[in-house]
Amino acid sequence: MSYxxxxxxxxxxxxxPGLKERNYFGLSxxxxxxxxxxxxxxxxxxxxxxxxxxxxxxxxxxxSPQRETDFGLLSPRTPDEKLLFPLLPxxxxxxxxxxxxxxxxxxxxxxxAAKAQVVGWPPIRSFRKNTMASSTSKNTNEVDGKPGLGxxxxxxxxxxxxYLRKVDLGTYTCYQHLSSALEKMxxxxxxxxxxxxxxxxxxxxxxxKLKDLLHGSEFVLTYEDKDGDWMLVGxxxxxxxxxxxxxxxxxxxxxxxxxxxxxxxxxxxxx
Amino acid sequence: xxxxxxxxxxxxxxxxxxxxxxxxxxxxxCKSWFETERLTRKRVFVRxxxxxxxxxxxxRFPGMRSLTLKGKPHFADYNLVPDGWGGYAWPWIExxxxxxxxxxxxxxxxxxxxxxxxxxxxxxxxxxxxLVLTSCEGFSTDGLAAIAVACRNLTELExxxxxxxxxxxxxxxxxxxxxxSLVSLDFSCLDSEVKLSxxxxxxxxxxxxxxxxxxxxxxxxxxxxxxxLAPQLVELGTGSFSxxxxxxxxxxxxxxxxxxxxxxxxxxxxDVLPEYIPLLYSVCPGLTSLNLSxxxxxxxxxxxxxxxCSNLQKLWVMDLIEDKGLEAVASSCKELxxxxxxxSGADVDETxxxxxxxxxxxxxxxxxxxxxxxxxxxQFTNAALATIAKTRPNLKCFRLCVIEPFAxxxxxxxxxxxxxxxxxESCKDLQRLSVSGLLTDKAFEYIGTHGKKLRMLSIAFAxxxxxxxxxxxxxxxxxxxxxxxxxxxxxxxxLENAAxxxxxxxxxxxxxxxxxGACKLMSEKMPKLNVEVIDEHTPETRPDSSxxxxxxxxxxxxxxxxxxxxxxxxxxxxxxxxxxxLAIE
Numbered sequence: 001m002s003y004x005x006x007x008x009x010x011x012x013x014x015x016x017p018g019l020k021e022r023n024y025f026g027l028s029x030x031x032x033x034x035x036x037x038x039x040x041x042x043x044x045x046x047x048x049x050x051x052x053x054x055x056x057x058x059x060x061x062x063x064s065p066q067r068e069t070d071f072g073l074l075s076p077r078t079p080d081e082k083l084l085f086p087l088l089p090x091x092x093x094x095x096x097x098x099x100x101x102x103x104x105x106x107x108x109x110x111x112x113a114a115k116a117q118v119v120g121w122p123p124i125r126s127f128r129k130n131t132m133a134s135s136t137s138k139n140t141n142e143v144d145g146k147p148g149l150g151x152x153x154x155x156x157x158x159x160x161x162x163y164l165r166k167v168d169l170g171t172y173t174c175y176q177h178l179s180s181a182l183e184k185m186x187x188x189x190x191x192x193x194x195x196x197x198x199x200x201x202x203x204x205x206x207x208x209k210l211k212d213l214l215h216g217s218e219f220v221l222t223y224e225d226k227d228g229d230w231m232l233v234g235x236x237x238x239x240x241x242x243x244x245x246x247x248x249x250x251x252x253x254x255x256x257x258x259x260x261x262x263x264x265x266x267x268x269x270x271x
Numbered sequence: 272x273x274x275x276x277x278x279x280x281x282x283x284x285x286x287x288x289x290x291x292x293x294x295x296x297x298x299x300x301c302k303s304w305f306e307t308e309r310l311t312r313k314r315v316f317v318r319x320x321x322x323x324x325x326x327x328x329x330x331r332f333p334g335m336r337s338l339t340l341k342g343k344p345h346f347a348d349y350n351l352v353p354d355g356w357g358g359y360a361w362p363w364i365e366x367x368x369x370x371x372x373x374x375x376x377x378x379x380x381x382x383x384x385x386x387x388x389x390x391x392x393x394x395x396x397x398x399x400x401x402l403v404l405t406s407c408e409g410f411s412t413d414g415l416a417a418i419a420v421a422c423r424n425l426t427e428l429e430x431x432x433x434x435x436x437x438x439x440x441x442x443x444x445x446x447x448x449x450x451x452s453l454v455s456l457d458f459s460c461l462d463s464e465v466k467l468s469x470x471x472x473x474x475x476x477x478x479x480x481x482x483x484x485x486x487x488x489x490x491x492x493x494x495x496x497x498x499x500l501a502p503q504l505v506e507l508g509t510g511s512f513s514x515x516x517x518x519x520x521x522x523x524x525x526x527x528x529x530x531x532x533x534x535x536x537x538x539x540x541x542d543v544l545p546e547y548i549p550l551l552y553s554v555c556p557g558l559t560s561l562n563l564s565x566x567x568x569x570x571x572x573x574x575x576x577x578x579x580c581s582n583l584q585k586l587w588v589m590d591l592i593e594d595k596g597l598e599a600v601a602s603s604c605k606e607l608x609x610x611x612x613x614x615s616g617a618d619v620d621e622t623x624x625x626x627x628x629x630x631x632x633x634x635x636x637x638x639x640x641x642x643x644x645x646x647x648x649x650q651f652t653n654a655a656l657a658t659i660a661k662t663r664p665n666l667k668c669f670r671l672c673v674i675e676p677f678a679x680x681x682x683x684x685x686x687x688x689x690x691x692x693x694x695x696e697s698c699k700d701l702q703r704l705s706v707s708g709l710l711t712d713k714a715f716e717y718i719g720t721h722g723k724k725l726r727m728l729s730i731a732f733a734x735x736x737x738x739x740x741x742x743x744x745x746x747x748x749x750x751x752x753x754x755x756x757x758x759x760x761x762x763x764x765x766l767e768n769a770a771x772x773x774x775x776x777x778x779x780x781x782x783x784x785x786x787x788g789a790c791k792l793m794s795e796k797m798p799k800l801n802v803e804v805i806d807e808h809t810p811e812t813r814p815d816s817s818x819x820x821x822x823x824x825x826x827x828x829x830x831x832x833x834x835x836x837x838x839x840x841x842x843x844x845x846x847x848x849x850x851x852x853l854a855i856e
Contacts, residue, residue: 120349120756121731122614122647122674125406127432127460131541131565132615228438 158186158219158250169242175234182221186250223248281307291316310334317341319776320358320382321801324829325366336375337401338367342382344779344823345729346754348406351781351821353805355836358382360407361391362834368395376401376427383407389414393421400452401427411436412461419445426479429457440465440488446473453477457484459508459539464488467496474500481533484508487541491516495524502530509539512547512566521550529553538562545572555579559606562587564613570625574599584608584640589615590623590647597630601637610634611645614674622648622674628655635659643668650681651708656690660697669694670705676732676757679709686710692717695725702749705729715739719746726751730758737764744768754779761818762789773799777825781805785822788815793824794842801827804840 156167172178221233224247233241233248276284285308288294298308314337317323329335342358360382367374374396384407392399399422412435418428419442443458443465453473458465465488474480480501485494489510498504516524534554543566558580563573564587573588573596580586583604590612592600600607612630616622628651635641635658642665651673659666679686687708695701695718702724706714710733718725719742726749733739741764743753753775761784772778772793787810794802804810805821831841 118676120346120351121676122672123349123729123731124614124647125348125432126350127406127434128564128613 154223154245154247156182156186156248156250159252167248169245172242174238175241178233179221182248182250220251221248222251275303278303278307282311285311313337314376315339319825319827320363321829321832322776322825322827325363326370327828329366329370333371335367335371336373337378338363338371338374338376339378339380340382341380344754344777345381345752346756346779346781347381351756353836353838356805356839357832357834357836359834360384360388364388364391364395368392372396373398375399378403378405379407380405381407383409384414385409386411386414386417390417393417396422398424400424403427403429403431404433405429405431406433408434412438412440412442412463415458416442416445419443419450420447423447423450424452425450426452427455428453429455429484430460431457433460435461437462439463443473444469448472448476451476452479454479455482455506456480457482457508459484459486461486462488467493471496471500477501478503480504482506482536485510485539487511487539490514491524491547492520495520495527498527498531502527503533504531505533506536506560507531507534507538508562509537509541511541512539512543513541521547525550525553532557534558536560536562538565540566540568542566543568545569548572548576551576552579556581558583560585564589564611567591567615570596578603580604582606587611587613589613590626591615592630593623593625594627594630594633595625597626598633601633605638606640607634607638608640609643610641612647613645614647624649628652631655632658635663640665642666645670645672645705647672647674649674650678651687651690652680652682653685653687653690653693654680654682656687657693660690660693664697664699666694666698667700668703669698669701670703670729671707672705673708676707677709678707686714688714688717692721695721700724703727706733707731709733711735712738712742715742716746719743722747724749728753730755732757734758734760737761740764741768744771750774751776753777755783756780757782760784762786765789766792769793769797772824773797773826775826777823779821779823781821784818786816787811787813787819790819790822791815791842799826799828800824801831802842803835804842805838806840807838810840 154167154169167178167181169178172181222230223233223241223245224230225244226246230249236244281304285294285297288297291314294308294312298305309331311334312332313334315328315332315335316339317328318341320340320342328338340360340363342360343352343356346352347356347358358381360379364377368391372395375398377392377399378401382404384404389410392402402418402422402425407430410433415428415430415435418425440461440463446453446469450473454477456473463486465486467489470489470493474483474497481504483497483501483504484506485497485508487510489497491510491512491514494509494512498507528550531554534557537551537554537558537560540563545568548568555576556579559582561577561580561583562585567589568576569591570593573592577583577586577596578599581603583600584606586600586604586607586609588596588611592612597612600610610631612626614622626648628648631644631646631648632655641663644666645668648671651671656671673687680690687706688711691704691706691710691714695704701722704718704722704725704727706718706729712735715734715738718728722728725747728743728747728750730753737760739758740755740760743750744764745768750771756779758780765785766789787804790802790804790810793800801824803823803825804819805823806819810817810819835841
């Protein structure tokens with residue numbers, strides 16, 4: 001019943017030993033892959049990447065001030081390095097870094113220092129996750145009388161970027177916080193833009209913040225509110241923003257020109 | 272002598288052949304049977320929307336009245352498939368609008384459905400009756416309004432766990448006063464409040480309404496008035512069950528529930544307060560299906576409730592039920608066929624430790640008809656699996672999710688190989704299996720040896736080497752869908768068993784060790800498969816031996832698909848073009 005493929009390149013396919021040490025650090029450590037080309041890049045970058053891959057779907061740690069220095073690590077990478085910090089929708093960021101987290105866990109019964117989140121595990125549908133999250137917040141509301149901490153997931157899209165990301169607004173405390181997070185998430189795309197202008201990409205990126213990108217060059221951060229209107233981010237107090245924001249979008253400056261006046265007017269009317 | 276039966280006779284005979292599997296067999300007998308069958312088939316199931324083109328389906332089944340489609344791979348449910356991957360309903364709706372305008376029913380699962388799609392449905396199918404969208408996304412409540420206003424003979428509108436852009440509750444008011452045919456309405460996944468008066472009027476003029484599933488925004492008070500208007504309901508999904516009502520209102524509500532003589536299925540119960548649970552007691556004896564998986568009810572209240580549900584066949588609940596609660600189920604719900612226990616916490620640290628493997632063992636031992644299990648648990652043992660296997664050889668679907676990856680038997684610290692061996696050996700009709708916990712290649716040897724009826728298999732964080740995949744692909748004769756993540760095999764087993772993939776619907780592998788070279792090879796040698804690599808960068812920038820992150824392989828008659836996003840790569844059949852996003856002209 002088995003089908004032998006004659007032209008299989010045997011060099012690329014190792015034989016597999018009976019038992020193998022379990023090691024899921026991404027892509028090079030699997031049995032039959034010729035790993036000679038990858039390991040050095042892998043080992044070098046994976047330690048860098050661990051911090052970087054703490055950018056997870058909506059659940060960054062509160063140790064966010066470190067982002068300032070981390071940002072330098074995201075500067076131009078070789079294609080190999082970039083691969084190991086997979087830039088698929090935010091949810092995948094955690095995959096390679098957090099496998100490490102899980103291995104650390106399985107060895108002992110100690111709780112890990114940082115809560116490791118593996119994408120898609122346990123296998124619970126997002127619908128259920130989101131519903132339960134807002135259930136918890138409702139219960140918290142009733143018990144504590146404090147504003148709920150439930151998930152406020154909003155999609156973030158960017159003109160020209162192939163994927164949407166999602167963030168949990170509840171995990172940020174102010175616009176600066178959100179802005180830093182977004183700049184990290186989307187730096188891979190803005191890199192392309194900066195590369196066009198800048199000489200030394202690395203230096204530039206450590207200076208340039210999303211705000212600068214936003215004001216200086218081409219992009220504007222906007223959001224869609226409960227009523228379906230698109231507004232500029234930053235006009236309303238943070239609390240109101242988290243309550244009314246439904247979607248975020250990083251728009252090209254030229255597209256947002258029409259927004260500014262009406263957004264200002266609207267917030268005037270709201271007041 | 273001409274031994275062929277006249278087609279009229281064949282038609283009559285085929286009218287008794289309902290199941291699609293049988294119809295598929297019938298169509299393989301000979302040309303005339305194929306012809307007659309295809310002309311008489313009313314209900315078409317396409318379980319992978321990319322396996323065949325819409326035009327081909329429309330051509331083959333001109334009498335189609337009902338179409339069921341599935342789009343994204345199952346692991347999309349767990350965020351493993353990036354947004355924009357595909358699964359668009361539009362080409363299907365467009366094709367059917369042109370070629371099968373008599374279509375009456377559309378059931379879509381894991382597909383991207385836009386408002387344009389819904390508007391097209393509303394505009395094109397004059398006798399449209401049934402729209403069921405499960406785990407779909409891409410549309411807004413505006414699209415629902417289009418359906419509501421135009422489909423004069425609508426009987427079913429069900430949105431099951433869809434991601435809908437909720438622009439408000441107005442859509443409901445678009446159902447015209449002349450619409451009186453509604454049998455089933457499910458808008459439980461929407462957020463916005465609908466106007467109660469609109470809903471009441473709709474329910475009042477729908478004498479055939481059997482199933483009503485409200486969203487969370489519908490208050491307890493509103494529920495009472497709706498139930499008064501629809502005491503004939505067979506299925507009810509409540510809204511939020513938590514408003515503070517005064518004593519009089521509560522007793523009125525209790526009264527209303529006693530009027531629901533036909534009620535068989537109950538769900539919703541969001542935020543249910545413990546003091547309201549007794550309101551449900553009157554309907555419990557009649558219930559065959561109870562979904563408490565969104566209700567944060569604690570164990571003692573669950574015991575009270577479930578001990579009254581002697582006819583229950585399907586129970587979905589959270590691990591708040593604990594072992595004690597499952598013991599109550601075991602003693603009271605002897606008719607139980609399906610049990611699903613979901614985690615109440617987000618991850619291992621929050622798992623309810625008062626629910627262990629013992630809960631499932633109790634139910635297995637006591638419920639003779641139990642055939643379908645989904646169980647999330649912090650840990651498990653081989654002994655428990657063996658007991659479950661021994662007492663329930665009639666299991667058809669067994670999905671165990673031990674939440675901690677690589678967790679061994681917590682008593683013996685051995686892998687769970689032997690436990691799953693018991694399951695596959697004993698449960699000869701097992702069709703669906705999800706494994707978890709610490710598993711070596713041995714587990715998969717057992718599954719390959721004994722899982723002969725296994726059609727769908729889900730694996731994560733398991734195995735040691737290519738042997739695991741080899742056992743499965745070479746042993747599981749009925750294997751149809753295989754989805755694997757984070758397992759340490761490479762190319763060898765996959766390439767050796769490549770032909771097997773043409774007998775399966777699909778194979779998903781992510782975070783395993785399959786190389787780009789292997790994908791290229793498979794793509795070249797197996798023309799009936801689409802080999803799709805999901806990767807942000809073109810795999811060509813890396814060596815052939817480097818592993819790719821995600822691969823989705825499925826058999827198809829339609830060739831590479833034309834709607835791939837930038838991050839999905841297929842290896843072009845023409846080696847000069849190499850890797851591409853687009854299909855051949």
